[in-house]
Amino acid sequence: MTRSNEPSRAPQGSPPVRSLGIAAVDPVPFCREGLSAIVQRTPGLHWAGHAGNPHAALQLAEQVHPDVILLDSGLDPHGHLTKLLVNGDASLLVVLLVRESHRTAPFLQAAMLAGTHGVLPRTAEARRLVEAIRRVQLDRRYLDPALAPLVTQRQGLRPGEPVVATQRPRMPLSRREFQVLQLVAEGLENAAIAKILYLSVETVRTHVKSILRKLSARDRTHAVTIAFRGGILIAQPDDGTEGQTPAPPSGMVEQRAR
Template sequence: MGTKRILIVDDHPLFREGLKAILRRDAGLVIAGEAGGAAEAVRLARACAPDVVLLDISLPDRSGIHLARDLRARHPDLRILMVSMHTKVDYIVEAVKAGANGYVTKDAAAERLLEALAQVGDGGFYLDPAISQEVSRELLLGAQKREAAPANAYDSLTAREREVMRMVVEGLTTKEVADALAISVKTAEHHRCNLMKKLGLQNSVELVRFASRLGLID
């Protein structure tokens, strides 16, 4: 694994001491710093340049899940291992979606924490075996729902809205759409606004991407 610099983020001083004692068992792990809250963690992540952050979910000034998302945006190469007492699938799935590279419960054995650090530090992903099967199932179901969502949204469009969508995707202006369908520009714009609202899209670029995902265009 090589030497890895570790930043500990947890609001309980005694637990941080316990983590440091475990980390000192591995000569390849260097404690870069420790923080009791999110704001301090953001500062230390910039100042100490850690390789891995050990991060709790429950922090006094901000959720660790939100902090993980922030750290991932600020430091794309930073590895994040959540160490939390929360075992509910919802918490874990949200942490993974926020950018966490691993998740270990606080009641896990010291050896499991070191194993997780080794895997995450080397660019891998680690889920506590006690929760991994349930979490994997939830993540898979979520992915399937996201895949189904575009088709379901498209099915909600009327025949005329689908016509307008096809023309907009092909690059026609609102006036050109109106002329092609023999309707007023105001009516064409109304159909365009309606279909964008139904699909939850903001502009033509997003509409083109949506159509591509559905296979309506190359």
């Protein structure tokens, strides 16, 4: 799959105007559908797809190459996913949709240091979301007015001054190791992981050995336990979705039909 570059309509004889491909990473289906509806009715934007968990988010970025990812903060409470996404594609813009429980100065500070380009409340109005997308496209930075006081008050800054964070989020694993560990945590064996990630079984085995070494883990189960305790892996956010059957790995990433 290639980057979504669907052009907006332009007058006949004029060069096509490139629209921005927007994708969402959110565990709740109706939230993803709402974001899709907002994007598809906004000129200059088109829907590039969605994912429901961190592993699928990395697949989405690799396979679909959206311009902007709208990321639920519940799926990235420590900034690890954001860091892997932006390190993997310097042109990718990440807009964090912040849950009420994450509306704190330390969380916002860490999110921006991890590489987030824009932050706004997950409950923001549609027009505010579109504004955030436009601003990160132009300035590569957007801090919603509702959240700005948390950052400026904490550091004694005036609006518009740069934020200087004091602690970087630590992610000991590479992008691919993170994906492998996510699938190990789902109970998959090396052969199944290799099929999902389009790798050889030997390559997966090498990644697993590296994960065990970096986490000082005795075995796969111990590595998963360490990763959850250390915040490298997270439990599925509580959004009233308990009891639902997760989609199979091959269906985690869905992109807009062409």
